[in-house]
Amino acid sequence: MASLATLSRRAPRLFRSLTRSVQTVADSTQPRDAPTPSKPFTVRLHDDTFQGYKTEPPSLDVEVNKDLLMDMYQKMTLMRRMEMAADALYRQKLIRGFCHLAIGQEAVSVGIESAITPEDRVITSYRCHPFAVLRGGTVKGVLAELLGRQDGMSNGKGGSMHIFTPSFFGGNGIVGAQVPLGAGLALAQQYTGKNDVATFTLYGDGASNQGQVFETFNMAKLWNLPCIFICENNKYGMGTSAERASANTAYYTRGDTIPGIQVNAMDIIAVHQSVKFAKQWVSDGKGPLLMEYVTYRYGGHSMSDPGTTYRTRDEVQKMRNTQDPIRGLQKYIEDWGLASEDELKAIDKASKSEVEKATEEAKSSPIPDMNDFWSDIYYKGTEPTHMRGREREEVHYF
Structure with missing residues (x-):
């Protein structure tokens, strides 16, 4: 049996191994092969891109190609422009209520989407617009949904946090509540025998201490569910820093018996690689996996909170200048000779034009009328012949 002296010497090394954090530079990846626009090539991520808990982390060597990186860049610029448009509409008081933007975290949504299929499922919290x-x-x-118009994805009745598609199960407004829902989606995938698909369940560091999160971890491990839990650690829950809210801020270690991976989520290539790793994990039948995406948002908790009450303007500006995921990808593409600065500016210009056009169309969409109160109560095609309203005489016929 090891002596107390031996254990005390080992303890600091063990503690450091659990608390060591990834670096979050957006442009630290280097090519291993000579990059070429015409065929795939291999790049190597920074040594501190990943940390593993109860598993080896993903490989630092990643095969990429021009089409993949250019597609990522186009989508990231489009998502940034869309969120900037929502910002402007909110400041004009055309969007009211809560509006949570993902400016600065585009590498998460676009990076995940780059490595999954339409058969996979995604569910997240309220910072959901890019996923939608x-x-x-x-x-x-x-944008029409944020404006409360009929052309919105939920017909103007869901708002910022309630937008869905057949493979995206929403933004969810209750803190942490989407985590057990995500496990339910994974259970459905397992039940129907879809062994090569997964549910990606995202939540923030502010939701990580919810009891339902830990209960879900337990059930997911017991049932070996194909669920990838992703904690988006953007350092603050509401206006409270992670260090003030959590005794253990190494969120990737908090799944108990569920292995974990910590990821530099400011580098989109790292996110892409982590999702490929997760997909293979599920295909191999290993059950749930917990990933912590270390990231940063440039706005506050929501549009009603600019984020400068608990962070200095200098801190936010420094992150914009040095750790912007879009600038990081832009640097890769230019330095590796895949496209010129002018070509990338043309992509950004096209994204700006697309968003401007969408904004005007969304603003011209009609506001829901009284009849819309009676719609979307039942799944389309399953409505009854009629429904009573508040009073016996108030009847609506479908």
């Missing part, structure tokens, strides 16, 4: 578009929606549909 990437999983089959439209920019116009999201």
